[in-house]
Amino acid sequence: MRHAHTVEQVRAAEADLMAKLPEGTLMQRAATGLAVAISNFLGYTYGARVVLLVGSGDNGGDALYAGQKLARRGAEVTAVLLSDKAHRAGVAALVAAGGRAGSPEEVGSVAAIAAADVVVDGIVGIGGRPGLKPEALATVKVATDHQVPIVAVDMPSGVDVDTGETPAEHVQATLTVTFGTHKICHFVDPAAAACGPVHLVDIGLELPPAPVASLQAADIRDLYPVPRGESDKYSRGVLGLMAGSSQYPGAAVIATSGALAGPIGMLRYVGPGKVADAVRAAHPEIVAGEGRVQAWAIGSGLGDELDIGKVRELLDAEEPALLDADGLKVLDESGDHTDVLITPHAGELSRLLGVERGVVEAERLRHAREAAERFDVTVLLKGSTTVIATPDGQVRVNTNATAWLATAGAGDVLAGLCGSLLAAGLTPLDAGSVGAYLHAAAARLAAADGPATAMQVAGKVAEATRLLLRRDHGDPR
Ligand SMILES: NC(=O)C1=CN([C@@H]2O[C@H](COP(=O)(O)OP(=O)(O)OC[C@H]3O[C@@H](n4cnc5c(N)ncnc54)[C@H](OP(=O)(O)O)[C@@H]3O)[C@@H](O)[C@H]2O)[C@@H](O)CC1
Numbered sequence: 001m002r003h004a005h006t007v008e009q010v011r012a013a014e015a016d017l018m019a020k021l022p023e024g025t026l027m028q029r030a031a032t033g034l035a036v037a038i039s040n041f042l043g044y045t046y047g048a049r050v051v052l053l054v055g056s057g058d059n060g061g062d063a064l065y066a067g068q069k070l071a072r073r074g075a076e077v078t079a080v081l082l083s084d085k086a087h088r089a090g091v092a093a094l095v096a097a098g099g100r101a102g103s104p105e106e107v108g109s110v111a112a113i114a115a116a117d118v119v120v121d122g123i124v125g126i127g128g129r130p131g132l133k134p135e136a137l138a139t140v141k142v143a144t145d146h147q148v149p150i151v152a153v154d155m156p157s158g159v160d161v162d163t164g165e166t167p168a169e170h171v172q173a174t175l176t177v178t179f180g181t182h183k184i185c186h187f188v189d190p191a192a193a194a195c196g197p198v199h200l201v202d203i204g205l206e207l208p209p210a211p212v213a214s215l216q217a218a219d220i221r222d223l224y225p226v227p228r229g230e231s232d233k234y235s236r237g238v239l240g241l242m243a244g245s246s247q248y249p250g251a252a253v254i255a256t257s258g259a260l261a262g263p264i265g266m267l268r269y270v271g272p273g274k275v276a277d278a279v280r281a282a283h284p285e286i287v288a289g290e291g292r293v294q295a296w297a298i299g300s301g302l303g304d305e306l307d308i309g310k311v312r313e314l315l316d317a318e319e320p321a322l323l324d325a326d327g328l329k330v331l332d333e334s335g336d337h338t339d340v341l342i343t344p345h346a347g348e349l350s351r352l353l354g355v356e357r358g359v360v361e362a363e364r365l366r367h368a369r370e371a372a373e374r375f376d377v378t379v380l381l382k383g384s385t386t387v388i389a390t391p392d393g394q395v396r397v398n399t400n401a402t403a404w405l406a407t408a409g410a411g412d413v414l415a416g417l418c419g420s421l422l423a424a425g426l427t428p429l430d431a432g433s434v435g436a437y438l439h440a441a442a443a444r445l446a447a448a449d450g451p452a453t454a455m456q457v458a459g460k461v462a463e464a465t466r467l468l469l470r471r472d473h474g475d476p477r
């Protein structure tokens, strides 16, 4: 599991550790990790042309000391000081190592940046407000116009660190090097999309529990409900799927494909006779009609045939349920729904919350949390990074998606798969986060060489799961 902490938590941990260490130790640890990451990124150091964009805080200090270390190894380092309060000892150290430092005019920042092999963004870090001042923005624009890669120190300057929002201008990084722990902006879009890959440098911080986490391959191995010797089709879990309509029969077939690719032992399909025929033709292993189930997945493609009374009844029953698409229409703020998982996209969540879609997209974490609290459900907000929030305030973010996943029916596959995980006994939080991870991993396999349809994604879920469950090469569990 990767964890993201708030600025307040990082500051407290930093203060605790600094009290035990000689002054400047943490910055030196950060700068060393940063210098190594920049060298690795470039593939060489000697003769590399490095430009540092340096703001008024310690983020700039990290950049300056990293620049000192690179200059000592033969890099040609220029620091563009964007504030007259730039870290003084850092500037002196860089200059003593043979680097140059001065205001944009003094160092000829435009020419230096245009000719650079890499630009290091030390404008602001965790002390920054969103947005960039005009002078900083101008230097960043030169780098962007000349396609010079930008390595962000801690985070791309200008993003909102604790929310992942980007209400104003910000740096678009090629790589981000962060310290101690991930920050929320590294996981949550739109800021996460501005980070590039994020490299974490350990500086020895001791941190409290994190408010936001992100599953990794090893977590999927730990959480996936692998059948045991004594398992039968019922104990593996039976899912009831209510999806599809005469208007959208395909949604039932696609959601079924997602569900059968998950861990359940059996799937009961509940829907119109003709749609059931289509589902059976595609998947002879399904059982049509109601019966005992361990969880329900309701909503994909129900259209006008949504039976609100029936769905409410199922929601009030003791089995956990997943609501998607049209099924979301039955959700209200009354009642205890802690065993319900909903899987809206930004448009659907915006309708539930009565706000504009663009606002949900810009403030994904905030709105996922708000909906979880308001409707007392676990919310999986789909998107390039998927946010999963529980009514008791836990958040997981899934970051392994591929843009190829933006295809019709992909949401139906996800609903079926997450429903399958719910029926196999996972909590709504685990079912949502494991489902989102496997769905994205399957999409990566399906779309390795180009576009893929939702059915092709569903067709790769089993292979993605198999690869993830392997403990070592060639040894499937
Ligand atoms: N924590 C740790 O464990 C470690 C932290 N370390 C490093 O320290 C960094 C945090 O340093 P920090 O606290 O000095 O804050 P930082 O973000 O550099 O500057 C804030 C100042 O910038 C200004 N400013 C604000 N917004 C702005 C904007 N949009 N555009 C322009 N300027 C803006 C504002 O000053 P003002 O303009 O108001 O005078 C504010 O005071 C952290 O990210 C990491 O890199 C490592 O060295 C070691 C371990």
Ligand SMILES: [K+]
Pocket: 059, 121, 122, 123, 124, 125, 152, 153, 154, 155, 156, 157
């Ligand atoms: K930065």
